[in-house]
Amino acid sequence: MNLESVISKIEPLKAEYFELAQKRLDILTKPRGSLGRLEEFARRLVAIYRQEMPALPRKAVFVFSGDHGVAEEGVSAFPQEVTPQMVYNFLSGGAAINVLARHAGADVAVVDVGVNHDFGESAGLIRAKVLKGTGNISRGPAMSRDDALKCIGIGYEIAMDYSNRGFGMFATGEMGIANTTPSTAIAAVITGKSPGETTGKGTGIDDASLRKKIDVIERAINVNKPDKNDPIGVLAAVGGTEIAAIAGLCLGAASAGVPVVVDGFISTAGALIAYCLCPTVKDYMFGAHRSQEPGHMAMLDFIGLSPVLDLQMRLGEGTGAAIAMTILDASLKIYREMATFKDAGVTDSGK
Amino acid sequence: MNLESVISKIEPLKAEYFELAQKRLDILTKPRGSLGRLEEFARRLVAIYRQEMPALPRKAVFVFSGDHGVAEEGVSAFPQEVTPQMVYNFLSGGAAINVLARHAGADVAVVDVGVNHDFGESAGLIRAKVLKGTGNISRGPAMSRDDALKCIGIGYEIAMDYSNRGFGMFATGEMGIANTTPSTAIAAVITGKSPGETTGKGTGIDDASLRKKIDVIERAINVNKPDKNDPIGVLAAVGGTEIAAIAGLCLGAASAGVPVVVDGFISTAGALIAYCLCPTVKDYMFGAHRSQEPGHMAMLDFIGLSPVLDLQMRLGEGTGAAIAMTILDASLKIYREMATFKDAGVTDSGK
Numbered sequence: 001m002n003l004e005s006v007i008s009k010i011e012p013l014k015a016e017y018f019e020l021a022q023k024r025l026d027i028l029t030k031p032r033g034s035l036g037r038l039e040e041f042a043r044r045l046v047a048i049y050r051q052e053m054p055a056l057p058r059k060a061v062f063v064f065s066g067d068h069g070v071a072e073e074g075v076s077a078f079p080q081e082v083t084p085q086m087v088y089n090f091l092s093g094g095a096a097i098n099v100l101a102r103h104a105g106a107d108v109a110v111v112d113v114g115v116n117h118d119f120g121e122s123a124g125l126i127r128a129k130v131l132k133g134t135g136n137i138s139r140g141p142a143m144s145r146d147d148a149l150k151c152i153g154i155g156y157e158i159a160m161d162y163s164n165r166g167f168g169m170f171a172t173g174e175m176g177i178a179n180t181t182p183s184t185a186i187a188a189v190i191t192g193k194s195p196g197e198t199t200g201k202g203t204g205i206d207d208a209s210l211r212k213k214i215d216v217i218e219r220a221i222n223v224n225k226p227d228k229n230d231p232i233g234v235l236a237a238v239g240g241t242e243i244a245a246i247a248g249l250c251l252g253a254a255s256a257g258v259p260v261v262v263d264g265f266i267s268t269a270g271a272l273i274a275y276c277l278c279p280t281v282k283d284y285m286f287g288a289h290r291s292q293e294p295g296h297m298a299m300l301d302f303i304g305l306s307p308v309l310d311l312q313m314r315l316g317e318g319t320g321a322a323i324a325m326t327i328l329d330a331s332l333k334i335y336r337e338m339a340t341f342k343d344a345g346v347t348d349s350g351k
Numbered sequence: 352m353n354l355e356s357v358i359s360k361i362e363p364l365k366a367e368y369f370e371l372a373q374k375r376l377d378i379l380t381k382p383r384g385s386l387g388r389l390e391e392f393a394r395r396l397v398a399i400y401r402q403e404m405p406a407l408p409r410k411a412v413f414v415f416s417g418d419h420g421v422a423e424e425g426v427s428a429f430p431q432e433v434t435p436q437m438v439y440n441f442l443s444g445g446a447a448i449n450v451l452a453r454h455a456g457a458d459v460a461v462v463d464v465g466v467n468h469d470f471g472e473s474a475g476l477i478r479a480k481v482l483k484g485t486g487n488i489s490r491g492p493a494m495s496r497d498d499a500l501k502c503i504g505i506g507y508e509i510a511m512d513y514s515n516r517g518f519g520m521f522a523t524g525e526m527g528i529a530n531t532t533p534s535t536a537i538a539a540v541i542t543g544k545s546p547g548e549t550t551g552k553g554t555g556i557d558d559a560s561l562r563k564k565i566d567v568i569e570r571a572i573n574v575n576k577p578d579k580n581d582p583i584g585v586l587a588a589v590g591g592t593e594i595a596a597i598a599g600l601c602l603g604a605a606s607a608g609v610p611v612v613v614d615g616f617i618s619t620a621g622a623l624i625a626y627c628l629c630p631t632v633k634d635y636m637f638g639a640h641r642s643q644e645p646g647h648m649a650m651l652d653f654i655g656l657s658p659v660l661d662l663q664m665r666l667g668e669g670t671g672a673a674i675a676m677t678i679l680d681a682s683l684k685i686y687r688e689m690a691t692f693k694d695a696g697v698t699d700s701g702k
Contacts, residue, residue, distance in 0.1 A: 347436060
């Protein structure tokens with residue numbers, strides 16, 4: 001992957017497809033605009049697919065997994081060993097994302113980009129390890145610039161591969177104990193908000209640990225001094241392997257003309273990096289849900305995404321994105337399957 | 352149906368089922384509480400079904416249909432003939448509710464309680480006409496007290512019948528040109544807010560028509576002087592046949608121990624009447640979505656329901672409820688299908 005070449009080829013959506021979709025939406029048997037955001041989603045999907053009547057897409061959720069050196073600072077409620085344990089849980093189909101992906105009719109692919117564990121071959125696992133965990137960002141960089149680019153490349157290549165195999169909708173997901181810490185650091189650096197405003201309790205730490213986590217994030221920013229105008233530098237300084245791969249998946253989705261449903265807090269940190277590299281990727285992104293993490297809305301607002309759902313979730317894995325995909329499917333079904341005023345013999349008031 | 356006897360038999364949910372559900376949710380492979388409202392929904396469904404491990408329910412959406420004399424005041428963007436036209440559209444499967452019910456795996460039953468049109472027999476149509484449209488509420492009552500009770504009885508009997516036939520989740524829906532007008536009158540009378548605060552543009556009237564609509568609703572209240580402590584009287588004075596039937600469906604669902612997903616503005620007016628008759632029915636209700644009508648949240652707040660979705664919809668028919676049913680299904684699947692920490696060999700932090 002050549003990043004500059006990838007970015008140069010990402011095309012903004014065309015107004016003509018929005019107009020085409022609007023024309024159809026306006027002859028369906030309902031008052032104009034009365035399906036609200038379902039109509040908004042349908043218009044954008046038509047524009048992304050560049051097709052007047054897109055088929056229901058094949059869907060995949062990618063659970064990018066990586067470990068974080070900063071876990072040793074005690075910023076998570078769970079020990080680092082849980083990252084590989086949960087990868088095995090994903091592979092055997094028992095995690096929340098497996099349940100919700102089945103609910104959405106989506107495949108799950110687990111991607112080891114940076115887990116501190118050696119996995120054997122396994123159906124459903126993409127082995128693409130760049131690092132066995134990042135460095136402790138409170139003491140130094142997460143990884144080298146080169147490794148950050150490698151992780152982005154992995155996400156990008158997976159997007160290309162799945163697009164070539166006929167998948168037409170992607171969801172981001174992730175697993176990595178302590179990964180709200182680098183995500184919060186990214187949120188703070190890029191949006192300019194303080195760690196005090198953007199740091200939350202992640203998977204469930206107490207108030208004392210929250211204060212420590214804020215301190216760790218402040219140190220990470222002071223030690224590494226990331227430049228917010230250099231997104232790759234931000235990733236290398238205070239990011240994570242799975243976060244970088246999510247940025248790559250977003251770039252790949254936009255390159256391939258595939259919508260990408262961005263899950264919650266950690267996924268949005270990855271999406272934010274992709275947006276900073278190439279603002280046009282936003283056209284291909286849907287914000288799945290509003291996470292309980294306080295820094296999440298700051299990032300969504302920065303990108304300009306309005307979340308589909310607010311179910312007070314804070315699990316990650318892609319769980320919010322899987323549910324949001326069912327809503328996007330519903331929007332396409334409305335667009336495809338509803339009768340027109342003319343065909344149904346219903347009087348159109350024009351309103 | 353004997354209303355007092357029905358009400359006396361509706362039982363509040365039992366704390367022990369919430370505790371049972373919480374115990375299971377807390378051993379599943381996710382941080383405690385991290386699935387947010389999905390966990391809330393699962394707990395309540397377990398309590399409604401009074402079963403430790405409820406099956407995925409068979410689902411039905413009921414589209415109660417009726418006409419409104421007040422349509423002659425020009426309060427709707429659509430002419431009254433659209434009510435029967437849309438009923439035919441429901442029966443041939445082309446309306447938004449048909450698409451979204453299929454998406455949710457739910458049956459659609461259309462119920463003629465008060466349409467000003469003679470329908471023949473048709474698959475999917477329940478013929479239970481009480482009136483050929485209500486009276487013009489800006490000049491007198493919508494219907495007699497006896498007719499309001501008959502309409503409630505129809506909703507109640509349908510709930511009982513479908514429960515006996517093995518359906519385990521109901522959604523309310525409705526069709527009736529001008530029916531935001533009686534619904535707004537009900538909202539104003541019961542919540543004590545003024546028609547100026549609670550009146551919206553329905554299916555899409557302009558500002559001049561909105562002022563007229565507010566005036567019509569104020570006149571309806573002044574002419575009929577409904578007593579908010581007499582819910583049947585409110586229905587008879589300023590209600591509608593479909594709104595009364597929805598109140599009956601809610602009472603029937605609670606009697607039968609079946610959850611009822613309350614759609615948007617008009618459905619919530621019906622649910623509000625049921626709640627005023629018997630506050631315990633709230634235990635069995637889910638508020639599907641936040642409608643664009645300004646009086647909707649006032650009613651949901653009055654009942655104490657927090658909507659599942661906010662997709663800026665304002666169509667009715669049961670469309671929001673159909674989508675919300677897919678989220679409730681997701682919550683039950685999480686509860687049923689996720690692996691436990693022990694079975695998956697994942698370390699439980701207890702948080």
